[in-house]
Amino acid sequence: MTKVSIGFRGWRFEEDDVFDEHGDYRTFEEMSDDASARLRRLPALMDRPCDACYLAHGDDPDERNTPAAVYGEPRAEVLLCDEHERDFYYWFLEGDGDQHRGTEALQEAFREWFADGGRAPDWYDGPEHVATDPENTPDPDVPDPEIFNVEVPEDEQARVNLREPVEGVDEDDLDLEADYPTGDE
DSSP, rough: OOOOOOSSOOOOHHHHHHHHHTTTOOOOOGHHHHHHHHHHHHHHHTTTTOOOHHHTTOTTTTTOOOOOOOEEEETTEEEHHHHHHHHHHHIIISSSSGGGGTSTHHHHHHHHEEEEOOOOTOOOOOOOOOOOOOTOOOOOOOOOHHHHHHEEEEGGGGOTTTTTTTTTGGGGGOOTTOOOOHHHO
């Protein structure tokens, strides 16, 4: 089995876990939980800056580089540009970063090391990579039309009148005054 990176270097996926026999993305439901979680996270990472650039230059967009690599766990990942990826590799392989492998602490530990002046020495080259098709990433916000657009024959369609009581539901059990969370909370 071949491992591949999608969108960014770093996160590696089993090719057979992500792509079907025709080379198309599998549905997220067909993938392992880990692969699905990472692929669903990728679109949110695309617009974020390199973590090291952000720590070094703050909100100045002219001083921040676009990330090329992602390491760590989803929602606790480290995004790095080409320039700062070698700093991460140095910290991870030569420093104490390896002790945080597979934990959510990796992100914060690297940020602390970098913010405290940690950098790779000039002699350290870091990894060598080969990239193919970096723009082809799945978009979980775009539904698959074959899954969600189902034609239902008119005689099988049902109308629901929300003003009429629903059979089998006791209205005294409903709390219509309750504050329920919304999508933006």
